[in-house]
Amino acid sequence: MSERAAKVTPTEADEQDDDQITDSAAPDAATDDTESATATTPTPVTNGAQSVVRALENAGVEYAFGVQGGAIMPVYDALYDSEIYHVTMAHEQAAAHAADAYGIVSGEPGICLATSGPGATNLVTGIADADMDSDPLVALTGQVPTEFVGNDAFQETDTTGVTKPVTKDNTFASDSDRVGTDVSEAFALAREGRPGPTLVDLPKDVTNGETETEPDEPKTPDTYHVQERADAEIVAAAAERLENAARPVMLLGGGVIKGEASEACREFAIEHEIPVVTTMPGIGAFPEDHELSMEMAGMHGTGFANMAITHCDTMLAIGTRFDDRLTGGIETFAPDAEIIHIDIDPAEISKNIYADYPLVGDAETVVDQLSAAVETSPEAKKWRAQCQQWKSDYSMAYDAPEDEPVQPEFVVEALDEATADDTIVTTGVGQHQMWACQYWTYTEPRTWVSSHGLGTMGYGLPAAIGARLAADDDQDVVCIDGDGSFLMTLQELSVAVRENLDITVAVLNNEYIGMVRQWQDAFFEGRHSASDYHWMPEFDKLAEAFGAAGFRIDDYDDVAETIEAAIDYDGPSVIDVHIDPEANVYPMVPSGGDNGQFALTEDQL
């Protein structure tokens, strides 16, 4: 925590000045004692906005991301005196993505702020993204004064109405005495149980209104229940099923990482020698360099992962919602498998795939329960050999002839090579995202930061900003982006430069919205309607215009050296990597298709 605070440079001086002004009796060099005294007895709040900020401080918030504006000004005024470091973003969407990524990497809710009307609506994409991926996030939006609400006042939007379907919960604050506690509650709800985004809409009269009421500690409302432990009888039955499995597979979803169950899952898999497949949000839950790892399954999952989930007879699925990009057609998903499903959200049990053994509870707790209940490992030697065979049959090896344009897989591998194991990868959405999944070897949780459920182009750069602030100082942050995706939020380079954030953006530039182009080639007779992006700017020069370092790669010869220079650069850098525009992502299961029938080439589609 303190190392993070050490990165806070721009306002540190101001804050110290402020301290001296408010504490004028203190000698020049404040002793530790007086510092902790001011920390334990903060100045009492005088209005709703200060109570909002106090609630964030009480919750341990260190960073907030946002953009100023009329209706949120009281809150920003209260932030002015706070230790919370506010990162002004160029666009509110980016504030939400940065907060989302901050939440993914740190495990604590990320905070974003926006004004009413357009500020709030600009947040919506990021909130929806967090909702789909169950990322902890708290959005605070300004609102017109209560007496104007409903009159179509200037910059009035029904923010709680608009965001209801994309939040875990939201609240319209109606009382200055209670608004701080509303925020505390929103923070607790974002974090507890299945995480997700929450929002508090803050009318200006409520934040400006006088109050001396300090907010309550973060606590979920009493109607909110989370079940930690699964039913012991079902655990016992599931354990027996696992013991007798001939073809067991573990399927780890994002819930494993959010539930801090990666370690418990690793131990379980290794002890019982069960092959492990992950979903896309589950990447990092199990080390991909382990021999039991079958890597990611689903639409662009590895062939061996898809063979394993298609042919298993017992699936231990943890923290996954069986999204259609994972399952393909429901009819052909793991059709021989009895499913043991662990999830903290009872509504995910049997929503898409029927759970033979429904285990509602916290992932780590339930894996421990299961671990205690399983007495003998399944006899699955033959199955493991089969899985290894599939790993060689369906190897991800690709062609990269010297005389052809640079292949994207090679670039991803080179980036992986040039960075440490704990490096955080963020992405946009498209082919580059899939190559980033497939050709980077993830070994640790919270190092893969992407937009899974919503598939939001433009996520990569703002996410890298949020991830950078949440990461340890010695961790690298790399954004593997697409040209189309980067173009959607690249204004945030200005923020990365201003804050001197050490991130490297590698744009896999195919001058196409390549994923669309690939589908057009496969399903629309190659008619490239609105997918040809030959009009892309020169991203390296653009980066320089922002004050970042710009690099460009055209040939294999440049790859290693340029990547090294960009990674070494202390500050934001952008590599415009001109890759083969015709490169496609394989394997591929078409939408609703049979996972076992993945295509390895276009003519197999």
Added chain:
Amino acid sequence: MKRGLDGPAPEERPTPAGRRNKQGIRIDPEVEATHDPRRTVISALVKHEPGVLSDVSGLFSRRQFNIESLTVGPTEDEERARITVVVEEPDPGIDQIKKQLRKLVPVISVRELEPDAMRRELALVKVSADRPDQVAAVAEMYGGKTVDSCPETATIEITGARQKIEAAVETFSQFGIREISRTGLTALARGTDETAAPSSAGVAADEMNRQDEHPHTQTADDD
């Protein structure tokens, strides 16, 4: 250069024997097990606060749950309201409805009522009053009450289960129906059985673990 990856082509791969139905339930590939929709009543106790009705109705439209009626009203506790929903879904859908409702933060408890629960609906039926005696006779037949009459119209209030209301409306149609307003169904469990009680954590946990066995054959009839 070669595009794509190496490996056995789809038709060269082994295929599993099993299959699932659309609801993700493993089935015998020979028989198509379908789950027919059934009508049932779900009762939810909720916090009586602004927005909760739109939370609930928004959930139903967003998730494409089929609802026939939704009613809301206060309870003995002024901080709580009861929402009664009549839904028509196959069993897995009904399961989802209950679980999704429970996830809404202002929702205190949710329960599907037994088929024998008390179910009532109120209808106001405004008919032409050309034959007032006959109108009165029909009203009486259905235990209805005339709440308004004038030379042109008579308005009858009828309370009962859905089938009774439908039968009454059918009979009244001979006089020429001008307008109808129905409240939608409200319901309570019988006797000491509690409809949707504020759950202790233990009850909630039990509810979470329980999932209806599929396939389910129970049908819920109106009383």
